[in-house]
Structure formats: C-alpha cells, structure tokens
Amino acid sequence: MTDTLPAKADPSLDAVTERLLTTQSPQRPLVTPAFDVEIDGRTLSARAGQTILEVCRENGIEVPTLCYEPKLPGFGACRMCVVDVEGEASPPISCSREAEPGMTVQTQTPRLRQIRKTNLELIFSDHNAYCLPPCQNRCPSHIDIPGFLKANTEGNFIESARIFKRTIPFPSVLGRVCPAPCEEHCRRDEVEEAIAIRDSHRYAGDQVLKAQAAGMKAPVPFEVQPASGKRVAVIGSGPAGMSSAYYLAIAGHDVTVYERDPAPGGMLRYGIPQYRLPKVEVLEAEYQGAWDLGVKLVTNAELGKDFTVSDLQNQGFDAVVVAIGCYDTNRLGIPGEDADGVIDGLEYLRIATLGLPYPGHAGTRVVVVGGGFSSMDCSRTSVRQGAAEVTLVYRRDMKDMPAASEVHEMLEEGARAIFQAAPVRVVTDAANKVTGMEFIRMALGAPDASGRRRPEPVPGTEFIIECDRVLLAIGQGPELSWTSRGADGVNASKQKRLAADAITFSTGRPGVFGTGDVRTGAATVVASVAEGRRCAYAVDAYLQGMDLEAIRTRQTLAEPQPEFLSIVPYTGETKQPRIRLKGMPIEVRKASYVEYEIPYTQEEAMAESGRCLQCTCEAIGYCDLRRQGIEYGTTLRKLEPGRDGTSYRSVNENRFTGINHDYLRDDSHAFILREPARCIDCGRCANVCKEVVGAACYDFMRTGFDTLVTTPLDMSLNTTPCVSCGRCAETCPTGALMPKPRVLEKYEVDESRCILCGICVDACPYDALRCGPDFELAHESREEPMIDLLAISSIERDSELSYVRRERDWLARARAQGRDIPATRLLPMLPTGVANGNGNGTSANGHGPRPGGGGGTHAHAK
C-alpha cells in the first residue's frame, strides 16, 4: 500500500468539521475562480462551489423553493427548485446542484412548471388547513369572522365586539338585520350546517349594550388618533354615513353629521320595523359609540333645502361625505297607480316605525307589490296592524328575492305570497278607489344571446286580486335634485345615482365624496357600512394630502383580490348541530312590535361559536406555499357550488384527493404556535434548530405518508430543549410554526437591579438589544389586524344555491321544532333528495301560500 494515512481519532469529529464547513457555505470565499453559465438565455458569471440556485438568486432569476434555507446547504425535500440542465434526462434540483462551466440551464419550461404544479397539488391534497375564511371573504365588509367567533368561544364577548368593530361599528344592529351572506359560504356546511354567524355577533354586541347600560363605554377597535385639525361633514346618518363618521373620528378628524330627519338612523330608524330592530335599546345604544368619539349631530338639516355642499365647504369643512341613501320610491308605470289606496311602502313604514298605526289599515285587504326588504316589512307590518288579508306579489321567483330568508316568517304569520306574477293595472271603482289589482303570470322565455332566460308575461294568464289597499315596495333610487345648486362638479351617474368612484369615493368635486345607497343604489345595511368604512379611509387619505392616484393605490392594496387554494375539503370533525334562535309563538308575535327572536343564552352563544372551524391562517401574506399555489394556478377566485348542489365547495377540484392528516395544534408554548396540519414536512425547522441553534427540538417522525416534522413523540414544545429563539417560526415557509401574536407594549428595564450581565443581549434573536452606553429598549407589536388584507367581493344577488340551502335549513328547523311540514307546503325548486322527495308546490291551507284571489293559482309551479 502506497498511501499510508495518519490514524483518525474520531470520525464524528470529522463530521462536525464537515458540517460546520457546509453550514458556512454561503460565506465561502469570494475569490474562487469564476466561470460562465447560461441561465434562461442569459450568460451569467458563477463561482466554483455555487449552486445553480445561488447563481439565479444573485441575478434576480426567480426559482421557487420551499425547503431551501439560505443558512444551510440544499436539503432536497420539496423538489420545487427543479431546473432543466441541457443534456440531462431528468431535471436536477438547483438548490443542491453546483453550477459547472458551460452549463445551459432553463428555469421555467412547461415541463418544470408541470412538475412544480403537481408537487403543489400533492401538498395541498394533504393540507388540512385553510388560508382565508370564505365567510369573511363573502361578507361585504370582510369582518374577521373566525376572530370574533374565537373570542366568543372564550366567553370574551367585549373583545369579540371589538374585533367586529374594526370593520363594522354596529354588531347588534347587523346581528338583527343582516341577510348574512357570509353564512352561505361557511365551510362548516361541509360538516353539517353553517355557523350562525349573525346571531353570534348579535350576542356579543348585545353584551356590549348591556355593559353600556351599566355605565361602561363601548369598546373602540383602534387607538384614537390625535386631533388632526381637519373637519369633515357627513350628510346622512344611516349606516353608511355613520360608519364613515365613526372611522373618521377614530382617525382624529372633527366630524359633524347633518341629518334631514328629527332623529338619526336613516332606514335603520324609519324603514326597518321595531319588531326586527328595537330603536332605543339597540339602534340608539349602538350609535352612542359614535357620539362617544365626539361625532356631532345636526338634525332637521336637509341638503338642498337647508344648505348646499358649497355652504359646508365655505364653512371650512375640509371634506364632505354624502351618504343620503335612496328615498325616491320607484313607480310601476301602470294604469291606476294614482288611485286612492295606492300607498308608497316607505311612507307606510315610516309612519309605522314611529309607532303610529297607519290610518285605516285595520280590517283592509292589502296587496304588497315587490320582493325586497321593504315588501317584506310592509307585509309583516300590515299583519301586525290588523289587515284582514295580506298578499305579497313578486314578479320573479322566490330565489331571486333579496329578503328570501324572511319569507317563511312572513308566511307563518299569516300573509301569503305569489311569485312570478307582474302587475298589469290597479282596478278602481268610480271614485278612483282601489278595489283590486290585476296581474299576469311570468314564465322564463327562450335563452337570449347571453344564454340567460328572462321572465316574460304569458298571454291569457291575467288574474285579479281583490283588495282595498296596494303598498308599492318595488325599490327606491336616490334623490339628487340638490346637485343642481351649490354643488358644481357633483353629478348623477347614468343609472341616476350619485356619480362617485367605487374605490376612491370621490365625486367630480374636490373634497366631496359619496358613499352608501346613494352611490350604489338600494342595497343592504352591511354593504352600506362597508362602503362607509372604505370611504372613511379614502377621505382620511385625502386629508393627509394624497392625490387620487395615491388614494386609489392605497385602497386597492388594502383590499386585494381573494384567491382560494385547492386545499382539502374539511373531513375530520364530529357533527354538532347549529344552535338556532328560537322565535316567539306566531300568535304572540303577529300582534306585537316586540322583537320576536329570543336571544342566545351565554352557553348557547359560546357553544355555537365553538363550532367554527377557524378557517384562517395567520401566515397568509407571508406563506410561500400560498404564494406558489397562486403562481402555479392551483387557485380559484370565487367559490363554486359543490356537486350535491347544497353547498359551496371550499375549493376547486384538486386532481389528487385522498386521505389527509389532521393534527392537533400545540398552543402550549409561550412564543411559538405550532399548527402541524399546515406543516409540509420541508424540514427547515428541524435543520435550523439542529444545525444553527443546536437545540434539535424537531425531527422527522414516523415514515411513509405519515411522516411529520414534529417534536419527539409530538410532545409539547415546552418539553424540548427549545430556547425560544423563534428561528423555526422564522424559517417555516408556511403557517405551521408562527410567532404567537402578542401585544408587547413595552419592556421596562429596572436599571437599579440590572447587573449588566448582558445575557439578554446575547439571547435576543432579533438583535433588539445591544451593548452601548445604555441598553436600548425594544418594543414591538406583532399584532396586525387581518381585515384589510382581504378582498372585495362583489355584491351579488342570491343565487339559486343559497336559496335551496335556506329552504333546506328552514325545513330542518321546522321539523326540529316538531312542526310537520307537508311536502306540498314547500316551495318548488328544492331538489328532490334535499327535501326527501317533495314535488311541486301546490297550494294548501294554513299559513302558506294559498291560491291568489281572482282565481289565480300561485304562480311558481315549474
């Protein structure tokens, strides 16, 4: 043997040296020989020992990685960094492969993208987590729904209301009047039934109101900013105006609200009846939160009559927000519309909400025309005011009704409904008094160019309903005559609404903004509140001196488009039925203006909120997996209806569905939150913890599909040698390891006791403390409200699907209450199987829809 070698003492020493050397790899000397490689058609200079990935990163070429930790050598677990090297059959991984002279590399071929996409799809097929709550996305104001439900579960209702108030100042009001579009997209429906989101914040809001009654001030969601010295006038005290005022006041501006009516509230006070929204106990109490912030109110002041926009600006208001809603009731344009006995529904409700009986209503036969909130309120109020017979007639189908959720309540209270019938004329007697109304049936016509089938009248199907009064509730538009005086530059849009930008809310006149129903047309309270809040942010930006472009960018960034990843549908949850609000007996409520829903008990509220699956991830915005999922097209902008037709699938189809893991979260550590269900087994935490920190708290456990990077035996992180440095959370590419949200207000160093040992300086992983003439203090708040990261979702009409779902829910509820619902009582459209085989809805006696007067059968048989 020629080659005699010195004895090696301990091979493991060698290993340590080797590991130290490789650990230092990124700091290898810069004087190693350089050579050329070609990457994506560019000739780049590389140094010996550099990986392809390092060369790419140095030159701004983006190669996706998940398991690569820059402090350590390439690990090779995720296979995302594959690149094509000319002359090699299968693509090497760039995080490990060293660049060689003359190499020709491609980083983005279709084949590579396909491999990466498959990898991502595979990961998502075992990713039992959810990035962004579909409920929150669906809510027009993007309330942090899982956040407040979690606070509810913990019995922390004031905190829950505070979370709610970050996006909507009025949890109790919305807890009563909101149509709750969020619940349609709730993922819990994949387990059994959606969370009662609305009833849950109603409970939290009511606890605040109770505390307020006992002398406490309402919680304020953000720190109130110091006075800016700017003055803002808000015209209109409905939900849009008041939410604008609320957030503007928090931003430190001096806000005055001008209101035409003698009392504030807009439609909340003069449109929505007392039995749905108690005025003193709820509306006024909740508005108090705004007055507490210093918002001033001027009532009996009508824009266009008592003052103009110019007047306000001349008085020194720096910005004016117009939020005057919609008060021009639409006309039908049919013969007899001016007859004695045809009443404007809004006018009718206004009197009713004042607590006054509408003159001569008792004993009359009433026909209500329309399908929105006000038609429902007109019908149900008429029942309460003793009308002999109340018939609601709607041109379209029930599924098209914005207030379809109330239909069952209305029917139960004794009104009846006829769908798909359009008014033809009002029948009058010689004295021009109403005696009836003629309708014609509508049916879906042939598909038009866009493939949609529009309802068309069916000739020869006219019928008359005899009645004494007709209440028109077919919608309203804004009243804009005030724009003609002292409001140069403020204009009406093509749709006869106030022309204001959907993002900046600016009208054509500098400093004048428009928001709420007056801008969008009649919508919902929640949409108006969302409008009001966004408008407040725009006005705030304007008052800070930003120009429109800057405001637009800021507003857009605050609410980017949503992307839903094709993550596994929820599987591992035990069923636990929804806890429903009970209502007062029909006999009592139909004669009463008292709120008819009986609120939750505390136990019920906590239990219901506890059903929430918490479909949210704190890592959103930082998550590499999510970012790559979006880049590689495993996403969906909108949720789609599922195959069974009764739920929104949370995701689009992943090619690889199969069993998936559901792991318990480890909440035990003070600083690090572990969510193993979000772990992709990239190994970064284990490697960093072992090689860089030296603690080795994590490792790969088990084998095969069940492999998981976790603590030994999955025990609590507290039982490992964890030094709380947070490096694992820092390196984790997903939300599996996260710094726990905490509010560190400030750490005080008691200098009289400090012995200047410097241990804190060494230990701090963020170098927040340094040795200097004095120790510096660090304080940091890791808490960030998630709300504004989420997206705008368009306000859409209820789809057929949510209708079907509501019907199903209603049926379940009725049956649970022991009410036997014959299949014939159900409205059609419900797929068989959902309502175990109910057929077309023919009429029946009882509270349900009966044949219309004048010989018509009700018109929704399909």
Add this chain to the structure above:
Amino acid sequence: MELLAGRSGWPSILLGRAATLAPDAGIEAAEAAGAWSAWKNAVASIAPDALIASVERSGLRGRGGAGFPAGRKWRAVANADRGQRYLVANGFGADPGAHAERLLLERDPHGVLEGLALAAYAVGATEATIVVRAGSGSAAARLRAALAAAEEKGYLGSAVLGTSIRLSVTVRELAGSFVTGEETVLLRALEDRRAQPDQRPPYPATKGLWGRPTLVQNVQTLAAVPWIVTHGAEAFAATGTPDAPGTILLSLSGALGRPGIVEAPMGTTLRDLLDLAGGATGTLKALLVGGPTGGFLPAASLDLPLGYGTLTEAGALVGSGSILAVGSETSIVELATLLTRYLSDESCGKSIPCRIGLRRLAELGDGLCTGLCRPTDEALIRSLSADVRDAALCGLEAGAPNPLLSGMRYFADEFAAASAGGSAPAAAARPGVSA
C-alpha cells in the same frame, strides 16, 4: 431458500466454493478451496492502480441494482481528495423477496471479506464497514466469525500480512425500511443520523461517510473481485454478456415448482431461469422482475435475456435480482397496487412528492381494485408517475411507479376492465408476494 444448481458449463464465480463447503466450515477449509489467495497475491505483487485497471477491464457492474461499472466507481474514489477514505459493503438486502445476499454472506463470508479487502486496498480505504440487515439470521454471526479468523491470520487489521497496510473492518447490523438499502441512507444510518437520502451529486465517491470519499459497493459485486484477480479480467469479461459480464445471484419465487436461489450468467433468458426453478406451477401470467420497484413482464417475454439495458427497456429492472412468477389467478391490478402501497409505506417521507405522491398512486390503484375509480384515473396514474419520477430524490421514488406503469403497459385489458367497473379478474385472490 434452497440453492439451485445452475446449468452445467455455467461459470461459478460467486458461489463456487459455497456449493462445496459446509456452511460453518472454518477459514482453513475456505482457504483450502481457494479463499484469500487473491488477496495474498495482490498484497504481494499488484499495485492498487493496476487492480483498478483490471476491474475496469473486467467490465464488472454493480449488483446492488443500478449496474454502475465498478471500476469507474473505484477510480472515482481513488482520484478523490487525499485523506481518509472509507469502504462500505452493502449487504442490507432491502428487497424482502431477495434472499441471495444473505445466502452469500452465510455460505461464503470469506469471499465477501476478500473482495472487500481488495477493493479497500485499491481505492486506499483504511476503514471498511459491512452492513447486514438486523435480524437476518446467522449472516452477521458467520461474517463476524470469518472476520475474526481473518484478523487472526493477519489478513486484515493493523499490519496486513506483515506490511504497513491497515484495514480495519466492522460488521454493522442496521434495522430499517426498504429505503435503508439506498446508499446515501445507509451512510447516514451508519453516522447515526436521520435515515433519509441526500441529493446526489455529490456521490458518495466524493462525499460519503463522514463527508469523506467512500466506496459503496454491494456485497455480491465485491465477491466477484477475487475471481477476477485469480482468473484475470479477460476471463471474467468473457463470461455473461459483453455489456454485462459475470454472473448474478437470482432469487426465484412465486408460482414455481422449485423456488430457490441460482447463480446464472448475465444474458440467461428468463425462460431458462424458470426451468431451473421447476417451471411455473400453473398458467404463468407474468413475472415481476427486479423487486418491488421492478416491473411486470408478460409471459410472452420469456425469451428476454437478463441485462441492464434489455430489462429497463422492457419496463423492468435487474434490481435486487428477484424474480416473482405470477400465476393466472392473481390480479395484476391488485398486485401492482399492493407493491405501490408497500413502497409508499417504506418511503422515508423526506421528499414531498414521494411522501404524498406514492400514497396517491396507491390510492388510485385502490380505486381500480374496488371499482371506485373515475375513467380518467389511468391517465392520472401515468401523469402523476411521470412527475413523481422526474422530481425524484432517490431510487425508491423513481422506481415506485414501475409496478403500476408496467402493469398498465402489458395488462392494459385488465386495467381497462378494472377502470370500467372494478371487474378486475381474480379480484379475490390475494397475491403471495413473499413466497
């Protein structure tokens, strides 16, 4: 398993001595039958470089599965940076259906040790480890006894045959899953680190055990070296086929008259091999060639000769040298699924497409077996297989799609029937893999 007699005229390179010696015969008997003579000869008169050149000329290829030319690997280790070098002999025997290496270690431990000594000398390694699977019967004990006897004689140890050559040899028993047999996993396991593969390159030849150049060689490969030294590279090159000279140990099992282990020259046809094992017991439907990551070949391919290129082309592997005969009562869909599931469970879980992708492949197979499948599933298996293979970190991941892919290639009808409604023939018969 029984040692089957080969055809007369076939060279006995690996088991020539074993066939004639009693299993527990001592070193004297082994030496009388020729053991250690090549080693003595080499130490006395062959320079390491000449030894490497001779192995290069012999055309010997690795028997651990991939068939990499042994001489080239030796050269790479010899040329790697100076300093400590290691040799690791892979006798792990990962494939549960292959028993040849165990038999070799039990019957002729001296042959393996001698080959190991020659290789270590050639590449300049002073420390060598032989890995045996924990719990594999008397293999480790016999190896240790042989090692002690060889050290006693001064063939191994601190001053080999009175020269300054040092070679310390240890026997390590390792427990672990299928993937433990992969070379980088084996090295990590020897270092008491996480038993997971590392990305290659760098290959162990440049960066192996403890980060040092390491020759990892299958025990069967090593056992051929003394014969080459004794009979000459040219004589070895004349056996087997020009592309793959020499003989190989094959484990023949399944629906055969006389299952057993045989030493056959490369290039022997599958038909000849089956004949040696007593032929198929019933109607032969397929052969699973190469172990769990191998592939199915139809009965019609019996004239295929054993060879690295020929088998890979046909969708199978030389692999671990195990050949399983599958009778007509067995469902290929089920057997392929079973193998996929086995490989998924044996995966170390490091590579993400391996951990999840193999499971999904197994689930797709399950779908075909139970009729709970979509018409697009076969296409999905193909495309997922291609992606998993191209993204593969180690040979397990790259080979795991083979059973399903080769099954679909040769038994398309069976898969189509399963796809059309779960009517996979003989769905009830569970295949006997570990025959």
